[in-house]
Amino acid sequence: MTLRVEKKHAKALLEALELSEHYKPFQEVKRRVFRKYGLLGTRYDRVFTALMYRLYRLQGILDRIATERAGTNPERLPAAIRQSLRLAVVLGQFDEANDEEFNTTLLRYIATIIAKRFGTSYADSVVKLYQSLRRRPWTPTTRRERIELEYSMPWILIDALRKLLPWDEIKLFANTINTRSPILGFRVNILKATAEDVLKELRDMGVDAWLSERVPNHIRYRGAIDYQRFKALEEGKVVPQDEASTAAGFILGAKPGERIYDLCAAPGGKTTHLAELARNKALVVATDLRPDRLGRLQDLALRTGTAPSIIALVADARRASRLLRGAANRVLLDPPCTSTGSLAKYPEARWRLAPRTIREHVEKQRAMLLEAVKLLRPGGRLLYTVCSILPEEGEHNITWLLENTKGVELVPLSSPYEQSPLLRGTMRAWPHRHYTSGFFYALLEKKS
Numbered sequence: 163m164t165l166r167v168e169k170k171h172a173k174a175l176l177e178a179l180e181l182s183e184h185y186k187p188f189q190e191v192k193r194r195v196f197r198k199y200g201l202l203g204t205r206y207d208r209v210f211t212a213l214m215y216r217l218y219r220l221q222g223i224l225d226r227i228a229t230e231r232a233g234t235n236p237e238r239l240p241a242a243i244r245q246s247l248r249l250a251v252v253l254g255q256f257d258e259a260n261d262e263e264f265n266t267t268l269l270r271y272i273a274t275i276i277a278k279r280f281g282t283s284y285a286d287s288v289v290k291l292y293q294s295l296r297r298r299p300w301t302p303t304t305r306r307e308r309i310e311l312e313y314s315m316p317w318i319l320i321d322a323l324r325k326l327l328p329w330d331e332i333k334l335f336a337n338t339i340n341t342r343s344p345i346l347g348f349r350v351n352i353l354k355a356t357a358e359d360v361l362k363e364l365r366d367m368g369v370d371a372w373l374s375e376r377v378p379n380h381i382r383y384r385g386a387i388d389y390q391r392f393k394a395l396e397e398g399k400v401v402p403q404d405e406a407s408t409a410a411g412f413i414l415g416a417k418p419g420e421r422i423y424d425l426c427a428a429p430g431g432k433t434t435h436l437a438e439l440a441r442n443k444a445l446v447v448a449t450d451l452r453p454d455r456l457g458r459l460q461d462l463a464l465r466t467g468t469a470p471s472i473i474a475l476v477a478d479a480r481r482a483s484r485l486l487r488g489a490a491n492r493v494l495l496d497p498p499c500t501s502t503g504s505l506a507k508y509p510e511a512r513w514r515l516a517p518r519t520i521r522e523h524v525e526k527q528r529a530m531l532l533e534a535v536k537l538l539r540p541g542g543r544l545l546y547t548v549c550s551i552l553p554e555e556g557e558h559n560i561t562w563l564l565e566n567t568k569g570v571e572l573v574p575l576s577s578p579y580e581q582s583p584l585l586r587g588t589m590r591a592w593p594h595r596h597y598t599s600g601f602f603y604a605l606l607e608k609k610s
């Protein structure tokens with residue numbers, strides 16, 4: 163049955179699209195806007211959410227098509243026009259529902275809003291772009307374009323994956339990140355609850371939940387949870403976390419009496435895990451460049467009951483050894499990266515990938531790695547982990563570190579995931595193999 167579109171629906175969708183360019187992840191902004199317009203949980207919510215996912219997964223291809231057909235690159239236009247042009251391409255070329263009446267009414271309202279704010283010529287471009295694609299769909303002209311379209315990924319990413327995976331697995335990877343993750347998870351806070359109790363509570367609510375087979379005290383589940391009834395989150399008994407993130411805490415480990423530095427710590431999922439593992443009897447110093455994100459870490463520390471053993475400091479990890487006094491038993495370095503391991507959650511991140519962005523990340527990560535090593539006491543351990551599938555941010559950084567630093571060696575990892583084929587002793591978690599984000603791990607030890 164056709165969904166009846168009114169002006170307020172178009173307004174809500176455009177507002178969500180415009181705002182989601184500035185706030186990540188886009189899902190949070192979208193929820194806020196849809197709640198404001200009374201659409202949350204309705205059929206409009208489902209249809210518009212699917213449209214937004216498609217728009218972000220295909221963004222680079224949509225911009226190419228719009229540039230070819232409308233003569234202007236959406237990248238150079240104000241956000242509202244840019245997103246409207248992208249929407250016109252999604253509806254004109256990639257609309258699975260194929261509902262002409264819905265599409266034209268929605269675009270007519272969008273065009274009215276654009277005309278009011280920016281003039282009729284932009285509004286006309288939006289409508290004409292849609293009509294042109296309905297009359298004559300766009301077709302890829304090169305092999306690369308065909309593959310990019312088939313996988314909804316830019317060539318730069320496909321090229322990076324080719325170094326780590328065979329072609330058939332790249333396809334599986336693409337299928338996994340281009341469908342909404344069916345499996346989510348919680349880490350159970352062992353200071354406040356047992357995994358069995360939380361599992362029982364979830365199952366009593368009818369949630370399809372089970373204990374992770376790979377990572378202790380991690381619960382995985384499918385479907386939605388009614389948070390009005392599930393109090394464990396508010397009470398700090400669980401922390402929403404990807405299984406591959408929970409794994410990081412176990413790989414590094416933490417014991418009572420130790421000094422632990424978490425250099426890029428916010429919003430604190432891993433910091434609070436380390437504090438928990440040491441039963442609140444270690445000193446965990448959590449640094450981050452962003453005070454607002456450290457505020458979230460402090461809230462989480464209070465909620466999980468780990469605040470007594472955590473000190474939060476605003477600091478640049480590239481200068482950490484000048485700011486932190488005392489060598490550490492363990493250091494965690496989970497630096498900012500391209501987020502190419504989280505493309506299901508941040509679908510637009512793939513289109514931001516460029517050689518320059520990768521170089522900038524790598525430069526910062528290497529500066530932080532050198533600092534992290536300086537902070538270790540003899541026998542101390544450093545876990546370097548990134549939510550990235552790029553060898554540049556993973557294996558290449560560690561090879562570089564081992565070649566440029568004396569006195570550290572790899573502690574081989576092969577569990578709970580699989581060794582990287584590019585650097586023996588390092589490990590990777592994969593969305594299509596483990597239903598987690600894509601993570602890289604290297605554990606290093608300073609020689610005594």
Ligand SMILES: C[S@@+](CC[C@H](N)C(=O)[O-])C[C@H]1O[C@@H](n2cnc3c(N)ncnc32)[C@H](O)[C@@H]1O
Pocket residue numbers: 407425426427428429430431432433449450451452455477478479480496497498499
């Ligand atoms: C991948 S996130 C860390 C996630 C965190 N480890 C967790 O598990 O919740 C990277 C963090 O690094 C912070 N960051 C960026 N540049 C930094 C710098 N130069 N020094 C310290 N932190 C930085 C960001 O603000 C962000 O919070």
